[in-house]
Amino acid sequence: DIQMTQSPPSLSASVGDRVTITCRSSQTMNNFLNWYQQKPGEAPKLLIYTASRLQSGVPSRFSASGSGTDFSLTITSLQPEDSARYYCQQSFSKPYTFGQGTTLEIK
């Protein structure tokens, strides 16, 4: 199975800040990488697919990049509603696997 490792496990930032979350896979997987946002009591929501494509309806302050084994999600101009847990997920091979998540707190 492909192992997905996210960092940091948690971070705290202020409204208007820029933050970056990284995701590393245990083997190369081209750009078969998705990012999800999950708020308490809700299902995950797709933000980014194919490593860098913004899902319809997602604000443009979310962006992502990467290929191979190293990927990142960047959120610019943080808003209070961005407080959530963020997960990367690989769809390169089954079983699909997720990172352990990064909790973003807005101060």
Add this chain to the structure above:
Amino acid sequence: QVQLQQSGPGLVKPSETLSLTCAISGDSVSSNSAGWNWIRQSPSRGLEWLGRTYYTSKWYIEYADSVRSRTTITPDTSKNQFSLQLNSVTPEDTAVYYCAREVLYSGPNRVDSWGQGALVTVSS
């Protein structure tokens, strides 16, 4: 806009069978461009993919090795839904279970729609 509505008991006794159903609206379980997944989430295991079914000229069903021997995913075209059965459950199977739609054949796959989630507790 696809909507997925989950149903099933929230409490299952150890060694018994967990059964959940996911009713689909706004899409078809027989779609040639969608896969229908079950994913669960627990504090100890995080998000864990369990399996999926999809139709491309014939039905395909795939399972994670971790649950393969005791899992059945079944599509139901008459009701436009799919189901999950997990046999011989233990407290380790306590989790929030999600059904989810996966976009296929439009670049790399991604899960773009999720059910509301169902907390299933395994306890006597």
